[in-house]
Amino acid sequence: MKAVIVYDSVYGNTKAIAEAVAAGLGAGARAVPVAGFVPGSLQAGDLLVVGSPINGWRPTPAIASALGDLAGGGLTGVKAAAFDTRLKLFIHGDAGKKISRALQEAGASIIGGPMAFYVKGTEGPLLAGEAGRAAAWADELAAAMK
Template identity: 65%
Template sequence: MKALIVYDSGFGNTKSIAEAIATGLASLDAKVLPVGQLRPDDISSGDLLVVGSPINGWRPTQKTMEALSRLGSRGLAGVVAAGFDTRVKLFIHGDAAKKITKTLKEAGASTISKPMAFYVKGTEGPLLDGETSRATAWGEELLSIAKEYGTQRSA
């Protein structure tokens, strides 16, 4: 099993979260990749795919959705996946992570976590204190779930 963390980032906040998640997935061969560089051959059955985007107009960025569409046309059967976003902490906001997770599931991936949000101060950030630590911990949690999921599938 390998892990691929794919992100789009306007101001570097989502990239920082993706890198922190990769730190939590350290025992897997975790690779962090900008969404524009993602190719369908980068992910295969048995892998963990984590996709993140800032909220842009109440949803994931167009680049993120185009990349997911390319992956979805090939199918993600056998892939375990999770989605996250970066957002301003407001009462009303979009939910890119939920849309990413739904798209991953529709493409055949087995989602192993609820959609995750990480918070920034204002449109450009920076990240709120503690968010990178929280992302690393989430990466560790994803690692544990993915390994357990893989063990159950092979039994």
């Protein structure tokens, strides 16, 4: 299994979560900034995890554009999951849910509900324990791939 964790990051928090997920998945997993993502590199059975900070109640424009490029079945046979980074507020938007829906519409099989990881303040840093939560989530994703 090959695993690609595609992310967009403004202050480095989403990148840190993507790298923690890649490390948790182990060999064959790599975190890739959205600008370096090559959709054609995925094959049936691979894992695609997509993450974004919440930007105006949704994923960043770069992530939305990349997901738009995959529309119409570009992910058939690929397993997928989504996450976002956000402030811990009562009202905050849900980029992870929107990413998950777009992945499913592109033909991916969603293997876990979208995850939220929390930052302190607008720019971060991540709240204590969030990188550990990301690694634990990676274990859950790996188990779901079996």
